[in-house]
Amino acid sequence: MAEAQRMTADADGGMTVNLGPQHPSTHGVLRLMVQLDGEYVRSCEPVIGYLHRGLEKMFEARPYRQLVPFTDRLDYLASLNCNLAISQAIERLGSVSVPERAQYIRVVLCELNRLASHLVFFGTYAQDIGATTAFLYAFREREKILDLLEAMTGARLTYNWIRPGGVPADFPDGFAEGVRAFVSAFVKELPSYDNLLTNNPIFRMRTEGVGVVSRDAAIAFGASGPMARGSGLDFDLRKTEPYEIYERLEFDVPVFNEGDCFARYRVRMEETVQSARIIEQCLRDIPPGDTMTKMPKVFKPPVGDAYSRTESPRGELSVYMRSNGSPTPERVHVRAPSFAHLSMLPCLLRGVKLADVIAILGSQDTVLGEVDR
Amino acid sequence: MTAGSAGLSPSARGPSGGAGIAGRIAAGSVVALIGLALASVGCNLVARFVEGSPLTEVVGDHPLLNALVKSFIVANFVTLHVLFLIWWERKFAGWIQARLGPKHVGWNGLAQTVADAVKLLVKEDIIPAKADARLFVIAPFLAFMPTLLTFMVLPFSATWVGYDFGLAVLFALAVSTNVSLGILAAGWGANNKYSLLGGARACAQVLAYEIPLAISILAVVAISGSLSLVDIVESQARLWNIAAHAPVMIPAFAIFLICALAELNRTPFDLPEAESELVSGFHTEYSGMRFAFFYLAEFANNFFMAGLAVTLFFGGWHGPLLAGPVWFTAKTLVIVTLIMWIRWTVPRFRVDQMMGFCWKVLVPLSLVVFCAAALWSVRVQ
Amino acid sequence: MRVLSDFVAGFAAVFRGLWVTLLNLVGRPKVTLQYPFERPKVSPRYRGLFYLPYDKEGDRLKCVGCTLCAQACPTKVITMEKLGSGKHAGVSEFTMDLGRCMFCNLCIEACPFDAIHMGPEYELASYDRNASVFTIRELAEGGAEAVKRNNATIQAALERERESGGGGGQQPLVRLSVSPGNDPGAAKP
Numbered sequence: 001m002a003e004a005q006r007m008t009a010d011a012d013g014g015m016t017v018n019l020g021p022q023h024p025s026t027h028g029v030l031r032l033m034v035q036l037d038g039e040y041v042r043s044c045e046p047v048i049g050y051l052h053r054g055l056e057k058m059f060e061a062r063p064y065r066q067l068v069p070f071t072d073r074l075d076y077l078a079s080l081n082c083n084l085a086i087s088q089a090i091e092r093l094g095s096v097s098v099p100e101r102a103q104y105i106r107v108v109l110c111e112l113n114r115l116a117s118h119l120v121f122f123g124t125y126a127q128d129i130g131a132t133t134a135f136l137y138a139f140r141e142r143e144k145i146l147d148l149l150e151a152m153t154g155a156r157l158t159y160n161w162i163r164p165g166g167v168p169a170d171f172p173d174g175f176a177e178g179v180r181a182f183v184s185a186f187v188k189e190l191p192s193y194d195n196l197l198t199n200n201p202i203f204r205m206r207t208e209g210v211g212v213v214s215r216d217a218a219i220a221f222g223a224s225g226p227m228a229r230g231s232g233l234d235f236d237l238r239k240t241e242p243y244e245i246y247e248r249l250e251f252d253v254p255v256f257n258e259g260d261c262f263a264r265y266r267v268r269m270e271e272t273v274q275s276a277r278i279i280e281q282c283l284r285d286i287p288p289g290d291t292m293t294k295m296p297k298v299f300k301p302p303v304g305d306a307y308s309r310t311e312s313p314r315g316e317l318s319v320y321m322r323s324n325g326s327p328t329p330e331r332v333h334v335r336a337p338s339f340a341h342l343s344m345l346p347c348l349l350r351g352v353k354l355a356d357v358i359a360i361l362g363s364q365d366t367v368l369g370e371v372d373r
Numbered sequence: 374m375t376a377g378s379a380g381l382s383p384s385a386r387g388p389s390g391g392a393g394i395a396g397r398i399a400a401g402s403v404v405a406l407i408g409l410a411l412a413s414v415g416c417n418l419v420a421r422f423v424e425g426s427p428l429t430e431v432v433g434d435h436p437l438l439n440a441l442v443k444s445f446i447v448a449n450f451v452t453l454h455v456l457f458l459i460w461w462e463r464k465f466a467g468w469i470q471a472r473l474g475p476k477h478v479g480w481n482g483l484a485q486t487v488a489d490a491v492k493l494l495v496k497e498d499i500i501p502a503k504a505d506a507r508l509f510v511i512a513p514f515l516a517f518m519p520t521l522l523t524f525m526v527l528p529f530s531a532t533w534v535g536y537d538f539g540l541a542v543l544f545a546l547a548v549s550t551n552v553s554l555g556i557l558a559a560g561w562g563a564n565n566k567y568s569l570l571g572g573a574r575a576c577a578q579v580l581a582y583e584i585p586l587a588i589s590i591l592a593v594v595a596i597s598g599s600l601s602l603v604d605i606v607e608s609q610a611r612l613w614n615i616a617a618h619a620p621v622m623i624p625a626f627a628i629f630l631i632c633a634l635a636e637l638n639r640t641p642f643d644l645p646e647a648e649s650e651l652v653s654g655f656h657t658e659y660s661g662m663r664f665a666f667f668y669l670a671e672f673a674n675n676f677f678m679a680g681l682a683v684t685l686f687f688g689g690w691h692g693p694l695l696a697g698p699v700w701f702t703a704k705t706l707v708i709v710t711l712i713m714w715i716r717w718t719v720p721r722f723r724v725d726q727m728m729g730f731c732w733k734v735l736v737p738l739s740l741v742v743f744c745a746a747a748l749w750s751v752r753v754q
Numbered sequence: 755m756r757v758l759s760d761f762v763a764g765f766a767a768v769f770r771g772l773w774v775t776l777l778n779l780v781g782r783p784k785v786t787l788q789y790p791f792e793r794p795k796v797s798p799r800y801r802g803l804f805y806l807p808y809d810k811e812g813d814r815l816k817c818v819g820c821t822l823c824a825q826a827c828p829t830k831v832i833t834m835e836k837l838g839s840g841k842h843a844g845v846s847e848f849t850m851d852l853g854r855c856m857f858c859n860l861c862i863e864a865c866p867f868d869a870i871h872m873g874p875e876y877e878l879a880s881y882d883r884n885a886s887v888f889t890i891r892e893l894a895e896g897g898a899e900a901v902k903r904n905n906a907t908i909q910a911a912l913e914r915e916r917e918s919g920g921g922g923g924q925q926p927l928v929r930l931s932v933s934p935g936n937d938p939g940a941a942k943p
Contacts, residue, residue: 017566025649039570039724066828069858128649130640130721133775136470140785147797154799154872160858168863172799196718196774201764202641203720354570355723358649469775473786718775719768734761 014042017354021050025128025358028368032345034357041357044349046342051372059332064090064164064299067332072158074317074334074370078117080109080149081312082370083162085334088243088308089319090164093329094301101289102166103244108179108282109152109161111275115186116145117313118268118275121365125265126197128362129206134197141189144182151175164299166292176283183276190273198269207262211348211360214259221347222340225315226271227364230264232257237311248285251278261363268313268365298327314338314365336370443536447524455672459486461706462672462713469717496661501564504658508562513659513666516555519548520673527680528603530690530697537603542594545602545681546587549636552674553579556638556645556655559667563658571654574724575645578635581731582642586632588739592625592746593685596753606689613688618753621746626686628739633678633712635731637671640716644724679708796874801857803875804850804888807868808895814907815894816869819845826864829854842911844904848890853883 020031029050035042055074059067071086072079084106091098098106123138146156151172153161161167197203213223218231228235236253238246254270256263305322315337324330341364348360460475460483467474475482500506526541528534538544553576560572594600596618597608608614615622635642646654656667683689683704690697692704722730787794796802809816819836820843831854835847862870880886891898 015566017570019650024652062828066826066860069828069856069860072856072858126720130643130647130649131719132466132640133470133717133778136472137778140471143785150800151797152799154797154801154859155857158856158858160856160860168859169799172797192774192777195767195770197720197771199767200720200771201760201767202722202726205726206720206723353723353725355644355647355650355721465779467786468784469779471778471782471785473784473788476788714772714775718771 013037019357021047025362027124027362027366028371030342030361030366030368030371032357032361034349034354036354039353039355041349041352041354044346044357046345048339048342048368048371051368053373055373056332056334060329063327064094064301064329065295067329068163069158069160072160074336074373075117075312075314075338075367076157076369077120077367078110078113078313079157080106080113080159080162081117081310081317083160084110084244085308085310085312085317085319086321086332087162087164088310089306089321089332090299090301092306092308093304093321093323094164094299096165096293096295098166098244098293099290100245100287101170102291102293104282104286105167105171105291106162107244107246107249108279108286109149109159109167111278111282112145112149112179113159114313115272115275115279116142116149117365118272119145121268121313122193122197125362125365126203128358129197129203131197131200131203134193137193137196141186144186148175148178148182151178163292165295166290168292170291176286179279180283183279187273187276190269193269198266204262206355206359207265207363208258208260210261210352210356211363212259213344213348215257217344217347218259221344223315223344224337224340225311225313226264226267227315227337227341227344229253229255229267231259237309237316241309243308243310245282246278249278249281251281261359264363264365271313300325300327312337314367314370315341317370334370334373336373338364338366338368339371342366342371448521451521451524451673451676452669454676455669456486456490458672458676458709459489459668461710465710465713466717469714490665493661493665498661498663499658501658504564505562508558509658510663512555512559512562513663513670514555515558516552517666517670517673519551519555520670520677522548523677524673526602527677528606528684528689529701531603531607533690533698534603537601540600541602542590542600542605545677546583546590549674549677550579550583552636552670555670559659560645560655563655565658567651567653567657568655571645571647571651571657575638575655577724578638578642578644578727581728582632582635582735585628585731585735585739586636588736588743589625589628589632590681590685592621592739592743595743595746596621596750598750602684602689606684606691609688610691613686613691615686618746618749621742621749622686624738624742625746626682628735628742629682629685630711631735633682634715635727637675637678637712639675639712641719641722642727643716643721644727647721649721675709675712676705679705679712682708796876800874800876801859801872803852803873803878804893805871805873806848806890806894807871808900808904812907814844814904815900816867817845817848818843818867818869820866822864822866823861823870826860828858828860829856831855832861837905838908838912840915842908842915844908845890846901846905848893850888850893851886852878852888853886 015036017034017036018031019025019034021029031047031050033045033047035044053073055070058070062070067086067090068083071082074082090096119138119142123135123142126132126134126138149159150156152175153159155161213221213227213231215232217223218228218233223231223233224235224237232255234253234255237243238251239253251274252270254267254274256266301323303323303325305320307318307320309316309318311317316335317337318335320331320333320335321329322331344364345361349357352360463485464474464482466472475485478485478488500509523545525536526534526538526545528537556575556579557572560568560570560575563569593605593614596614597605599605599608609617611617615626634640638645644654645651646656648654651657656664659667680701683701687704687708689704690701692700807816808814817834819834821832821834821836824830824832824834831850831852833847833849834845837844837846857872859872862872878886890901894900894904896903
């Protein structure tokens, strides 16, 4: 009799396992309905929407200058990059020019945030693969970035410090020196990460050849950022469609052709080096001047629309914005990279093992804040 | 070990650097050695007294009394030791991860595990509604009992051994494998999909790694020519196996260590409780004292495997000056720490890679090592 | 042969990983902050609990109740009750429901009188939803006493104005002393 109450197998003899919405390895509140055949995955269906706050609708009900704080909640691991995307859209809509110094500051802040985001990726990915200690080392370094950003913006996670028209304040005293010191120390720290994780044979076994995305598939699914560059697609908006002052900066775009989890991991780790390079150049070249363009009290851009494309740590984060001449936007749409990447999962996960589900999901570095919006 | 911790504690902060690290290691080791020496003088006296006292002779003559006293001692030793080991693991993991570890309950958090044990004791005992209650209830004990039984043959010294007989090695192997029975029962009984997967993984893993483990032990047996653990240690009186027969014993120890990690479900073989995939595997549904028993079994097993390694490769209780049990425990703790160190460094295998590694790499390698050991023993004789 | 060299390289890599953890075990300072016993030192720009600065010269709160901050707030956190008008304007009530607040700094940047700031206090969690509603008595620099004095000053000024027969409308607003303080919005050269 007790047997009748036991968990039931699926009609085809498989087993449905829910990974999430509360599960130690789903980054955020993603739910994966995984059909298992033993350890093998038959099919997988991502269920999203647990973090839906209706941000795009909220944008429509608020004046332009009040939109930025909400974007902090999109990709909360790199909120400055989201601030930048929406600020650029507003600036294009109203043809607002941004002081040069502000552009440099924006790039420094965004790249610092990219470093922080990739460090979170490094830590959580190691955790996903089962190496607990790398997580703590990554967060130790990230904490230094957060301290720097706190000195700059006053907040540790939701910065709201890139605004339409510039940045609200200049570097505080000692910030540039602090960033330089951190960046040079961080670059020296990277070999220990390689020794701890990158070269570890178990880590290599777990990631090499797992979750391979071909170049064509990456294009077809609209992959961007490290997901695309891990599949041999040389696509970085900072190079292909430079915004702010990126065209003046010298940096490489790491591209790997393998398309597996390890390639994506390496793209991100190489990107941290490039971010460090960018930050050093910006701090060297930064001109004096204002940081904010004076904006009218009630900002009413002319009728029209604007699209701003930025390269967030996760990929192409774009904002479409349409104005009808009123103080509030008529429509705002956010093109979130994680959303496009999540749509790949059902294809990627077919036939892999349960442990690979975590490895592949982790290598996408999804942030649910921007998926659900 | 606790004394050694003083040298490594965060109070000794300073800039990092090559020379600083070397100095720190040296200072730490010196402090550890002095502390160990001081601590063991006391134990030494006690050990000498117990071994020579008339009480032991009276007890030793009475079979029932003997068994009772011994099992009482073993059970208490295991429990108390696990309390210490859990604290040490936390502390060690903390230091490795640039954290402090437990800090506030007792000296450097030494009583933290006691506090946690009390907490687990008073927690509500939850049996999931659709679980197989009988299996669910009995599983922690199924896991814990074999562990306790294995301590019966672990020789702390020539006389401090529960029961040594001609097949002690085989007995230890046979009994310790039964832990997987408890894990499987837990996985099935909890009626949870994560638990089931964890239980199935554990069973496959423990059974597969038993083979190279047994063969690597046989390599030792081939050289010492006995299946009795006491005899194996006695044969190392002059020189430890790992040094005396280095060409075969070092690979054998490597295989033994890897298999021990797998038997203990420790990273890189912690697939049964892989928290990133299976939440916490077979003990997902457990709470309170039943969970504590799994923990107890895990750490007691840890000590047993390390003790077995010391017995087989590192000369058991042999060592200068100090009493046998002190040496044995100290060596065992070093191996336990090594296991922890590995645990906090490496990532986790995937289930097919874990099996492939066993069958394609470890089993052939262990056979090679065993043959080499057989040839070596002929040469030695 | 390749398999063998890979095997050896793999083992070597594991040992290098062990070396990294060993170095961190003995060679690196521990970074734990023992939170309730040690507290982080927050930066001067830190965005913590709000306060309404008190103007010692004018013996009143700097806030004139212009509601610019309330208008700038994306989540409508701020409500206030104006006291007086013209050059003697002030607030008698100023309530912030911090349960909704994003600490986005927009209100502070909107204020032309530098009359609302964020302080370094960050422990704002409470067991009660209502406890996150902060009234003027909790927000004012100097607490309820300051509010009392603020109200008295403004009332007295209004009284004087009424006695002198009005006409204050032509005069410029009372020049409130503006200190740079820790205003995060103030651009530094």
